[in-house]
Amino acid sequence: MSKDLLFEINQDHFREVLNKYTRKAFQMLPKLEKPCILDIGCGSGVPTIELAKLSNGEIVGIDINQSLLDKLNRKIEEEGFSNRMKAMKCSLFEIDFPDESFDIIWAEGSIHIIGFEKGLREWNRLLKTDGFLVVHDEIKNMSNKLEKIPSYGYKLINYFSLPEDAWWIEYYSPLEIRIKELRMKHSNDPEALKILKKYQNEIDMVKKNPKDCDSGFYIMKKL
Numbered sequence: 647m648s649k650d651l652l653f654e655i656n657q658d659h660f661r662e663v664l665n666k667y668t669r670k671a672f673q674m675l676p677k678l679e680k681p682c683i684l685d686i687g688c689g690s691g692v693p694t695i696e697l698a699k700l701s702n703g704e705i706v707g708i709d710i711n712q713s714l715l716d717k718l719n720r721k722i723e724e725e726g727f728s729n730r731m732k733a734m735k736c737s738l739f740e741i742d743f744p745d746e747s748f749d750i751i752w753a754e755g756s757i758h759i760i761g762f763e764k765g766l767r768e769w770n771r772l773l774k775t776d777g778f779l780v781v782h783d784e785i786k787n788m789s790n791k792l793e794k795i796p797s798y799g800y801k802l803i804n805y806f807s808l809p810e811d812a813w814w815i816e817y818y819s820p821l822e823i824r825i826k827e828l829r830m831k832h833s834n835d836p837e838a839l840k841i842l843k844k845y846q847n848e849i850d851m852v853k854k855n856p857k858d859c860d861s862g863f864y865i866m867k868k869l
């Protein structure tokens with residue numbers, strides 16, 4: 647995919663608007679001095695960089711997509727966080743850090759890949775005693791998930807839903823405006839139009855059922 651076009655789309659700029667919910671969740675945790683944080687499925691690191699700004703901790707982001715990790719690595723350098731941040735290629739199915747490595751595990755938009763229950767159960771060993779797990783996941787079955795959290799080895803500290811249609815109103819709708827502008831700008835470039843159409847297709851799907859994207863945060867403490 648053309649690097650220049652990706653730069654023009656600047657998807658992270660739209661994702662950053664939702665960082666206010668990352669901040670809200672982080673503020674629900676007690677103050678920890680230099681916490682070790684693992685961000686699972688960090689992607690290009692929009693929440694990961696925010697976690698570095700919110701804490702004075704050491705942060706490891708893991709993902710399987712190398713081009714997203716490269717992007718995160720560039721941001722780490724630009725922000726001057728190289729002394730306490732690392733982006734690593736690692737599947738969330740094969741996390742092999744030793745037991746009790748982290749004070750906080752953070753997972754936004756990634757636990758559905760392994761499943762809520764399996765993720766909670768498998769990641770428990772990675773947390774230190776009294777460590778925290780913060781998950782941002784779809785809102786579907788929220789009450790069922792909330793009820794089961796203690797049986798997966800955690801105490802629920804807090805939870806909240808994003809406002810209804812937040813993903814549509816705050817992310818996809820502004821992104822659609824950018825995509826439309828770029829389709830006009832590149833109307834004579836079939837390659838660019840093909841890429842932009844893919845973005846538009848995803849936006850159209852969300853537009854049809856914006857509630858399917860409704861999501862929430864679960865803030866948990868290891869039992």
Ligand SMILES: C[S@@+](CC[C@H](N)C(=O)[O-])C[C@H]1O[C@@H](n2cnc3c(N)ncnc32)[C@H](O)[C@@H]1O
Pocket residue numbers: 661686687688689690691692693708709710711714736737738739753754755756759
């Ligand atoms: C919806 S994105 C979320 C990115 C970021 N956490 C955020 O909130 O902006 C899901 C991420 O999970 C990553 N992913 C998919 N399968 C994975 C796997 N098996 N192990 C680790 N990461 C994975 C994708 O590459 C993608 O970056």
